[in-house]
Amino acid sequence: MKSALQVRSVVSALLVAGLLLLPLYSSLTGNIFVLTMFTRIVILALAAASLNLIMGYGGMMSFGHAAYLGIGGYAVGMLAQEGIGSGFIQFPVALAASAIFALVIGALSLRTRGVYFIMITLAFAQMAYYVASGLARYGGDDGLTIYKRSDFAGLINLSNRVQFYYLCLACLLLVLFLIWRIVNSRFGMVVQGLRSNEQRMRAIGFPGTRYRLVCFVIAGTMCGLSGALLANNTDFVSPAVMYWTRSGDLMVMVILGGMGTLFGPVLGAVVYLLLEELLSQITEYWAIIMGPLLLLIVLFGRGGIMGVLGRFSRG
Amino acid sequence: MAELLLRVEKLVRRFGGIIATDHVTLDVPQGELHAIIGPNGAGKTTLISQLTGHLMPHSGSIYLGGRDISRLPAYRRSALGLARSFQITCLLPDFTAADNVALAAQAREGHSFRFFADARKERALREAAMNALARVGLSDRANVVVSRLSHGEQRELELAVALATRPQLLLLDEPMAGLGVTESARMVKLLQELRKEVTIVLVEHDMEAVFALADRISVLVYGRVIASGTPDTIRQNDEVKRAYLGDQHVVVRHG
Numbered sequence: 001m002k003s004a005l006q007v008r009s010v011v012s013a014l015l016v017a018g019l020l021l022l023p024l025y026s027s028l029t030g031n032i033f034v035l036t037m038f039t040r041i042v043i044l045a046l047a048a049a050s051l052n053l054i055m056g057y058g059g060m061m062s063f064g065h066a067a068y069l070g071i072g073g074y075a076v077g078m079l080a081q082e083g084i085g086s087g088f089i090q091f092p093v094a095l096a097a098s099a100i101f102a103l104v105i106g107a108l109s110l111r112t113r114g115v116y117f118i119m120i121t122l123a124f125a126q127m128a129y130y131v132a133s134g135l136a137r138y139g140g141d142d143g144l145t146i147y148k149r150s151d152f153a154g155l156i157n158l159s160n161r162v163q164f165y166y167l168c169l170a171c172l173l174l175v176l177f178l179i180w181r182i183v184n185s186r187f188g189m190v191v192q193g194l195r196s197n198e199q200r201m202r203a204i205g206f207p208g209t210r211y212r213l214v215c216f217v218i219a220g221t222m223c224g225l226s227g228a229l230l231a232n233n234t235d236f237v238s239p240a241v242m243y244w245t246r247s248g249d250l251m252v253m254v255i256l257g258g259m260g261t262l263f264g265p266v267l268g269a270v271v272y273l274l275l276e277e278l279l280s281q282i283t284e285y286w287a288i289i290m291g292p293l294l295l296l297i298v299l300f301g302r303g304g305i306m307g308v309l310g311r312f313s314r315g
Numbered sequence: 316m317a318e319l320l321l322r323v324e325k326l327v328r329r330f331g332g333i334i335a336t337d338h339v340t341l342d343v344p345q346g347e348l349h350a351i352i353g354p355n356g357a358g359k360t361t362l363i364s365q366l367t368g369h370l371m372p373h374s375g376s377i378y379l380g381g382r383d384i385s386r387l388p389a390y391r392r393s394a395l396g397l398a399r400s401f402q403i404t405c406l407l408p409d410f411t412a413a414d415n416v417a418l419a420a421q422a423r424e425g426h427s428f429r430f431f432a433d434a435r436k437e438r439a440l441r442e443a444a445m446n447a448l449a450r451v452g453l454s455d456r457a458n459v460v461v462s463r464l465s466h467g468e469q470r471e472l473e474l475a476v477a478l479a480t481r482p483q484l485l486l487l488d489e490p491m492a493g494l495g496v497t498e499s500a501r502m503v504k505l506l507q508e509l510r511k512e513v514t515i516v517l518v519e520h521d522m523e524a525v526f527a528l529a530d531r532i533s534v535l536v537y538g539r540v541i542a543s544g545t546p547d548t549i550r551q552n553d554e555v556k557r558a559y560l561g562d563q564h565v566v567v568r569h570g
Contacts, residue, residue, distance in 0.1 A: 205393035
């Protein structure tokens with residue numbers, strides 16, 4: 001057991017070190033592409049980490065998590081469109097909008113369990129998708145171009161590739177730190193207890209839905225941050241970021257990396273997005289290779305990559 | 316006579332056409348160990364579930380310490396000092412024994428919306444957990460994951476979890492179910508200890524244990540209480556003898 005933890009810690013530490021040193025590699029080799037690609041990976045890793053909080057630790061299989069990517073993104077895009085370019089306004093609005101959305105859909109969907117919960121969260125995300133498609137003033141189906149990235153009054157320049165990358169990485173590490181604290185706190189114990197045996201938790205005096213809802217809102221808010229960063233990264237936001245296949249991508253990252261482990265979703269995001277990149281260079285039908293590969297991992301690598309690492313080190 | 320802690324009045328619960336709880340009235344004074352016995356299908360677990368709030372009665376009322384709790388949800392009743400153990404073991408299987416009990420202690424301390432401090436490093440919670448584990452003799456198994464505990468140990472852990480909520484009233488649904496002879500003996504000894512501190516309502520099939528432990532016994536047959544009294548009076552009761560010694564059709568004709 002102990003050595004399993006050690007192998008995982010080593011891999012996690014290497015992962016963080018690699019991400020921290022990436023801009024150095026990029027500038028030494030003059031490879032700008034790798035930095036751009038990893039900016040996107042880091043942003044989506046943040047989204048996957050937030051999904052892991054409810055899915056891995058809380059046992060809430062949300063199939064609509066990409067909705068927050070869109071809500072965070074549209075908050076930035078719509079404010080920019082209306083001439084409010086300050087990141088000090090855009091980002092808090094993005095987080096608040098995501099939190100409110102999570103509160104509403106959580107309050108409604110957390111009455112259900114299992115398949116019904118999956119379906120309801122999916123339905124809400126699709127609703128958000130169609131609402132965004134109908135926003136004619138903000139580009140509708142075609143999406144909304146953001147002409148100027150969020151302005152942080154000279155504190156940090158989001159148009160500078162390296163600075164933006166480090167901002168995203170800092171956000172990811174902050175979110176991971178918060179999740180780590182939450183999971184081990186009294187609150188986190190209750191949420192994990194509810195995943196394990198809800199009847200028992202009610203019998204000892206915990207009103208389950210309340211704790212689940214707060215957890216759901218925290219995760220949604222974190223993902224809203226990811227959405228705001230993603231919009232800045234692409235200078236563009238469109239309904240497509242909320243489409244259900246996007247939510248599926250996030251779930252795959254979490255499951256691939258290892259549900260209920262702190263660094264699993266980050267590892268999952270890196271592996272998934274790198275594979276996608278590499279395979280799509282080989283063939284345009286890359287999904288034909290990716291699909292079976294994921295199947296194999298889910299079938300034989302229970303607990304995802306982190307699970308395999310754990311077993312590997314136990315011998 | 317000591318103050319009444321639990322009072323059940325004319326409780327009724329139906330499942331379709333079957334009356335599982337038929338106007339049950341029950342008084343349990345503070346400090347008593349009250350056993351509920353009855354043949355299979357008599358409605359014992361249905362009764363317990365209504366006391367804990369896992370099942371709502373169709374009519375009648377339940378009072379805990381004078382307060383009407385008939386309509387409160389399970390978690391509120393637990394906060395008022397009512398704890399239960401389940402007939403079928405109900406624990407957090409992927410948590411350690413200590414974590415299971417610590418969560419119960421945590422429930423006792425009001426809301427758990429604390430997001431930052433490491434709960435496993437809170438001394439008060441750990442001590443409460445270790446104390447409860449020590450009471451049931453599981454101290455050396457504290458850091459074992461529940462799914463790796465033996466059945467007997469899980470039964471004991473159920474009790475430790477209930478104790479850690481510091482209940483006024485402990486509802487035990489067949490704590491001896493599935494235990495071997497030595498394990499049963501240990502459980503009886505443990506209950507002998509616990510009854511000194513807490514009022515207990517015990518549902519149990521093990522007659523030897525019931526007659527050894529109970530202050531008073533209520534006999535449930537087809538949802539009705541047919542007799543209630545000290546072990547001696549119950550032992551003498553003809554109706555109970557008929558119901559309990561496998562001669563149930565007599566009671567059917569009778570009722």
